[in-house]
Amino acid sequence: MTNVTPSKSVEWLQLELESGGGASLLLLDCRSHELYESSHIETAINLAIPGLMLRRFRKGSIPIRTIIPNHEDKEKFIRRCKTDTVVLYDECTLDWQQDGGASPSVLGLLLQKLWEDGCKAYYLEDEARSKQCGILVHCLAGISRSVTVTVAYLMQRLNLSLNDAYDFVKRKKSNISPNFNFMGQLLDFERTLGLHSPCDNRSTSEEQLFFTTPTNHNVFQLDRLEST
Known part of the structure; x- marks a missing residue:
């Protein structure tokens, strides 16, 4: 070594x-x-x-x-x-x-x-993960491109389906609206990850995740997801 x-x-x-x-x-x-x-x-x-x-x-x-x-x-x-x-x-x-x-x-x-x-x-x-700090994901309006990246990250990192990841982000920021092309790419990404809307979306990770946008000055700590 x-x-x-x-x-x-x-x-x-x-x-x-x-x-x-x-x-x-x-x-x-x-x-x-x-x-x-x-x-x-x-x-x-x-x-x-x-x-x-x-x-x-x-x-x-x-x-x-x-x-x-x-x-x-x-x-x-x-x-x-x-x-x-x-x-x-x-x-x-x-x-x-x-x-x-x-x-x-x-x-x-x-x-x-x-x-x-x-x-x-x-x-x-x-x-970011090793230092347990937040990441700013931003685009011009904070409703389409940055949201797409955030949803894709949650799908991959927390093993969430597209619907669950999208709903989770929407609860934190109600005006999100990724365009149809981005939603199509997220659907393709969901298939690549082999996700099929699991019934139990609880994360086994203890790390804290954060979500923010350039349209406000708030930083939201993501809650641990409960079973649906």
């Missing part, structure tokens, strides 16, 4: 990309292929691992390059992984090392393998 702090901040990454330093960065997006296709950092390589390959990878029987599906990306990884700074991220980076290190996450396994291979590898911090 490396002794170097294995994380990089979002601010650091943004500065690197804006200053041209991104040319020496190798970004590995460890989310599912569907999430990667919907949005990802430009130049990032998708490193989603199918179940069968994951079992073989955990046993150490296959190298990382084997699990990169795209031939061009695989060549890029082989050419640059030992010379560039490697930054990994997924949708739950805060939990990169689970159970006190006894059972690392997929991202944790990738980090360990990269370190063993002599690569300079880091994970991208989920700073």
Whole structure:
């Protein structure tokens, strides 16, 4: 295990990309292929691992390059992984090392393998969650684009159906009105997440979430959801 702090901040990454330093960065997006296709950092390589390959990878029987599906990306990884700074991220980076290190996450396994291979590898911090602070989600009017992002986050983070996430946000801000195109994208996202309006929407997480908009100065602490 490396002794170097294995994380990089979002601010650091943004500065690197804006200053041209991104040319020496190798970004590995460890989310599912569907999430990667919907949005990802430009130049990032998708490193989603199918179940069968994951079992073989955990046993150490296959190298990382084997699990990169795209031939061009695989060549890029082989050419640059030992010379560039490697930054990994997924949708739950805060939990990169689970159970006190006894059972690392997929991202944790990738980090360990990269370190063993002599690569300079880091994970991208989920700073808001790690510091338990609120996030301002804003757009011009605070009723469509920002609401769509907030609803999508609640669907993914709390495993809520579109209807439940939408109703929850609407209880906090009654004038929300995402346009039809955004609602269609949220329906597609719901199918991607495999959500089917569960009867019990209680979150098992103890973390506190916050919601606010630029149309007022209030910050609402999200209540723990009760069974419906």
